[in-house]
Amino acid sequence: MNDSQANPDNDAGAIDMGVIAELRELGGEDDPGLLVELIELFLADAPLHIQEVERSLASGDIKKVERAAHTLKSSSANIGAKNLSEICRQIECLARNQEKDQISPLLAATTQSFAEVQSALRALKG
Amino acid sequence: MLRQTFEELKVSGNLPSPPGVVMRILKLSQSDSHSADEISAAIMTDSVLTGRLLKLANSASAAGAQPATTVSEATMRLGVRAVMNVALGLSLVSSNRTGRCETFDYDRYWSNSLARAVAAQNIARQMRGLSPAEGYVMGLLCDIGRLALASIYPTEYAVILENPESKVSSGLARLEEDQFAIDHTSVAACMIEDWGLPESFARAIQVFERADNLQPGENRESAAMARVLYCAHTLTSVCLDEHDPTLVDYKVIAGRLESVRTMLGIEPEQFTEFCKAIQSEWIEWGKILDVPTGRMAMPDEIHRRATNESQDDVTPQPVASEVTALGRSEPGPEGAKRLRILAVDDDPTSLRLLEATLKKSGNDVITASNGEQALKLALELSPQVVIADWMMPEMDGLELCKSLRRIDYGRNVFFLLLTGRTEEDRIVEAFDAGVDDYVVKPFNSRVLLARIKGGQRVVELQERVASDRKMIMRQVAELGLMTRKLRTAALTDVLTELPNRRYAMKRLETDWDASGRTESPLSVVMLDIDHFKKVNDTYGHDIGDVVLKETARILRSSTRQGEEASRLGGEEFFVVCPNSTESQAAVCAERLRGAIERNVIKAGGFEGNVTVSLGVAQRMPGMANFDALIKAADAAVYASKAAGRNRVALASATFRKAKSA
Numbered sequence: 179m180n181d182s183q184a185n186p187d188n189d190a191g192a193i194d195m196g197v198i199a200e201l202r203e204l205g206g207e208d209d210p211g212l213l214v215e216l217i218e219l220f221l222a223d224a225p226l227h228i229q230e231v232e233r234s235l236a237s238g239d240i241k242k243v244e245r246a247a248h249t250l251k252s253s254s255a256n257i258g259a260k261n262l263s264e265i266c267r268q269i270e271c272l273a274r275n276q277e278k279d280q281i282s283p284l285l286a287a288t289t290q291s292f293a294e295v296q297s298a299l300r301a302l303k304g
Numbered sequence: 305m306l307r308q309t310f311e312e313l314k315v316s317g318n319l320p321s322p323p324g325v326v327m328r329i330l331k332l333s334q335s336d337s338h339s340a341d342e343i344s345a346a347i348m349t350d351s352v353l354t355g356r357l358l359k360l361a362n363s364a365s366a367a368g369a370q371p372a373t374t375v376s377e378a379t380m381r382l383g384v385r386a387v388m389n390v391a392l393g394l395s396l397v398s399s400n401r402t403g404r405c406e407t408f409d410y411d412r413y414w415s416n417s418l419a420r421a422v423a424a425q426n427i428a429r430q431m432r433g434l435s436p437a438e439g440y441v442m443g444l445l446c447d448i449g450r451l452a453l454a455s456i457y458p459t460e461y462a463v464i465l466e467n468p469e470s471k472v473s474s475g476l477a478r479l480e481e482d483q484f485a486i487d488h489t490s491v492a493a494c495m496i497e498d499w500g501l502p503e504s505f506a507r508a509i510q511v512f513e514r515a516d517n518l519q520p521g522e523n524r525e526s527a528a529m530a531r532v533l534y535c536a537h538t539l540t541s542v543c544l545d546e547h548d549p550t551l552v553d554y555k556v557i558a559g560r561l562e563s564v565r566t567m568l569g570i571e572p573e574q575f576t577e578f579c580k581a582i583q584s585e586w587i588e589w590g591k592i593l594d595v596p597t598g599r600m601a602m603p604d605e606i607h608r609r610a611t612n613e614s615q616d617d618v619t620p621q622p623v624a625s626e627v628t629a630l631g632r633s634e635p636g637p638e639g640a641k642r643l644r645i646l647a648v649d650d651d652p653t654s655l656r657l658l659e660a661t662l663k664k665s666g667n668d669v670i671t672a673s674n675g676e677q678a679l680k681l682a683l684e685l686s687p688q689v690v691i692a693d694w695m696m697p698e699m700d701g702l703e704l705c706k707s708l709r710r711i712d713y714g715r716n717v718f719f720l721l722l723t724g725r726t727e728e729d730r731i732v733e734a735f736d737a738g739v740d741d742y743v744v745k746p747f748n749s750r751v752l753l754a755r756i757k758g759g760q761r762v763v764e765l766q767e768r769v770a771s772d773r774k775m776i777m778r779q780v781a782e783l784g785l786m787t788r789k790l791r792t793a794a795l796t797d798v799l800t801e802l803p804n805r806r807y808a809m810k811r812l813e814t815d816w817d818a819s820g821r822t823e824s825p826l827s828v829v830m831l832d833i834d835h836f837k838k839v840n841d842t843y844g845h846d847i848g849d850v851v852l853k854e855t856a857r858i859l860r861s862s863t864r865q866g867e868e869a870s871r872l873g874g875e876e877f878f879v880v881c882p883n884s885t886e887s888q889a890a891v892c893a894e895r896l897r898g899a900i901e902r903n904v905i906k907a908g909g910f911e912g913n914v915t916v917s918l919g920v921a922q923r924m925p926g927m928a929n930f931d932a933l934i935k936a937a938d939a940a941v942y943a944s945k946a947a948g949r950n951r952v953a954l955a956s957a958t959f960r961k962a963k964s965a
Contacts (some may be wrong), residue, residue, distance in 0.1 A: 206664070208663075270724075
C-alpha cells in the first residue's frame with residue numbers, strides 16, 4: 179500500500195470511489211482483473227484524446243474537438259473521473275456552439291484534472 | 305417449364321439474395337432513366353462495397369494505368385453494367401457465408417468460386433472482347449445454382465452430396481434433376497437473368513461446360529463468355545482439386561490444361577507465370593473477402609507429373625478453413641435465454657465496460673471498435689441485438705443502423721443506440737434511422753439491462769414469426785416440388801422412365817413449329833422391337849419388361865445432343881432429330897440399331913440380344929402437319945420389317961417404291 183491509497187481524501191475530488199466499487203463488483207469472481215484492465219485502457223487512451231482536443235483546437239477543426247471531448251467525457255465518467263468528465267462536457271458544448279475562444283482556458287484544467295485522475299488510478303491499481 | 309420451376313423455387317424465399325443496397329442498384333439499372341451518377345451514389349451508401357469495387361476497378365485495368373480512387377471513376381472505367389454486376393457478385397459473397405446444408409462446404413464453395421472469378425478476369429483480359437470485370441462476376445456466380453439448391457433444400461441436398469455420383473458435374477445434375485426437377489446450371493442461369501444480368505450470360509452458364517465444342521449458331525457474346533468460363537472452370541478445377549493419385553491419370557489432367565492454354569493462345573513458357581498471377585490475386589482477394597485460399601498446382605508441376613509419374617508435392621494443399629465461428633453460440637443450459645449481442649464503441653474503455661456488463665448478465669458478447677467492422681461481424685454472425693455508440697469516426701452508430709436495416713437479416717435485429725445527448729431532435733433522428741431504443745451514456749447498468757430485456761421480448765417474438773413463416777415457405781416449396789414431380793410423372797413412361805407419347809407429341813409439335821419458322825430440316829426415327837411378342841410369350845412379361853427397359857437404356861445412352869428418345873407405347877419407340885436431314889437421321893438410326901443389336905441382355909431364362917426395325921422420315925413440303933411426318937416414319941418401319949427386320953428404312957425410298965409399284 180502506498181501513501182495516496184492510505185489517504186483517500188487526497189484524490190477524493192478526482193475519482194468517485196462509488197463507481198470504482200461498482201466496477202469491482204461487476205468484475206466479481208468471474209473477471210477479477212476487470213477494474214485493472216479498465217484503468218489501464220483508460221490511462222492509455224485518455225492522453226490521446228486530450229492531445230486530439232489540443233491539436234484540433236490549434237488547427238481550427240472544431241468538429242474534431244467536439245468528438246474527442248465527447249469520447250473522453252464518457253470514458254472518464256465510466257471510470258469515475260467526474261471532474262474530468264464535467265470539464266469535457268463543457269468543452270464539447272462550447273465546441274458544438276462554435277465558441278472556440280472559450281475552450282482554450284479549459285485546456286489547462288483538463289491536463290491538471292487528468293494528472294490527478296492518473297495518480298489516483300495508479301494508486302488504486304497498486 | 306424451367307422458368308416455372310424456378311419461379312416456384314423463388315417463392316420458398318430461401319434463394320441467396322443480394323442485400324438491399326444492391327437490389328436498389330439493380331432496380332435502378334433496370335429503369336430506363338438511370339444515370340451513372342445515381343448508381344455511384346447508391347453504391348457509396350455502402351462503404352465496404354465501395355472499397356471492394358475500387359479494388360476491382362484497379363485490378364481489372366491495364367497495368368500502369370492511374371488507379372481509380374472514386375466510385376464515379378470506377379464506374380467510368382468499368383462501365384455502368386460491369387459496376388452493377390460486380391456489386392452484385394461481391395455482396396453475395398459476404399451475405400451467404402454459412403448455411404444449413406450439413407454436407408455443403410460453404411468455405412470451399414466460395415474459395416473455389418473466388419479462384420474461378422480471378423481466373424475468369426485474367427482470361428477475359430487475355431481473350432479480349434469481354435470486360436474483365438464481367439468475367440470476374442460470372443466466374444464468381446456461374447456455380448451459384450449449387451448454393452441455391454443447398455439453401456432451399458438443405459436436407460435433401462445434403463443427402464445428394466453424400467452420393468458418390470455427385471462428385472462429377474453430370475452425375476450431380478442427374479441427381480438434382482431426379483430430386484428437384486431442375487439442375488444447378490439451370491437454377492444459376494435463371495438467377496442470373498432474374499438479377500437483370502444479360503441473357504447471353506445466362507445462356508453462357510448453360511453451355512460453358514462444353515464450350516470447347518459449341519454449336520455454330522451460338523450468340524457471339526454468350527459464346528465468348530462461355531469460352532471464358534470454360535477456361536476458368538477447367539483451370540481452377542485442374543489446379544485446385546485434390547486429386548487422388550490412385551484414381552487420376554495425370555496425362556488426362558495435363559491434356560485438359562493444355563487445351564486451355566491453346567484456347568488462350570499463351571506460350572507454354574508463359575503459362576505458369578499466367579497461373580501464378582492468378583494464384584496471387586486469388587490470395588489477395590481471399591484476404592479482402594475473408595475467404596480461405598490455399599495453394600494451386602502450377603502447369604509446370606502438373607506436366608512434370610504427367611511425364612515423370614513422380615508423385616511428390618503436386619497435390620495442392622487442402623483449402624485451409626481460416627474462418628472461425630466466433631461467438632456463434634448454442635442456446636444456454638436449461639433453456640436459459642442467452643442473447644447474442646454485438647457491442648460497438650470506438651472508445652476502448654467504454655467498450656470493455658459494456659462487454660463486462662453484458663457478459664455478467666449471461667449474454668454472449670461480440671465486440672467491434674468501429675462501424676465497418678461491426679457491419680461485417682453482424683453479417684457473419686447474425687447477432688440478435690446490436691448496441692452501438694452514436695458518435696464514432698467514419699461509420700457512426702446511425703449509419704450502421706441504416707446499413708443494417710437495408711438488408712434482410714438487419715431488419716429483425718434489435719438495435720440499441722448509446723448516446724450522450726438527449727435533445728428531442730437527436731432522439732427523433734435516431735428513431736427515424738431505425739433504432740429500436742436508446743440508452744444515455746455513461747450508462748447505468750441496471751437501466752441498460754432493463755432495456756435489453758425489453759429488446760429480448762421483441763427478438764423472441766420476431767424469431768417466432770420468422771420461424772412460422774419459414775415453415776410455411778418450406779411447405780410451399782414442398783408443394784411446388786410435388787407439383788413438379790407430378791407434372792414430370794404425367795409426361796414420363798413409368799416402366800422405362802423415358803418421356804411418354806404425350807411428351808413426344810408435345811416436343812414434336814414444338815420442333816415442327818420451329819422448323820417451319822427457321823426453315824431448318826426436321827427428321828424423326830421410329831423403331832419397333834423385332835419379335836417382341838415372342839419374348840413375352842416365351843419368357844413372360846417380367847422378362848419382356850426387362851427387354852423394354854434395356855432397349856430404353858441403350859436409346860438414352862446412344863442418342864446425341866438434341867436428339868430425344870421417347871416410348872410411344874408397347875414395343876414402339878420414337879426419336880426426334882431437330883436440324884437433321886433424312887440422311888443425317890439415318891446415321892442416328894443406324895447408330896441405335898447397332899447399339900441395340902450388340903447389347904446382350906441376361907434376365908431369368910433369357911440370354912441374348914434383341915433387334916429393332918427402324919423407319920426414318922424427314923419433313924417434306926407437302927406435309928400438312930406433324931401427323932403426316934409420323935405416318936411417313938411409321939410406313940418406313942413397315943417397309944423395314946417387310947425387308948427382313950433389323951435394318952433402317954427411309955421414308956423417301958418407301959415413297960418411291962410405292963409410286964413405282
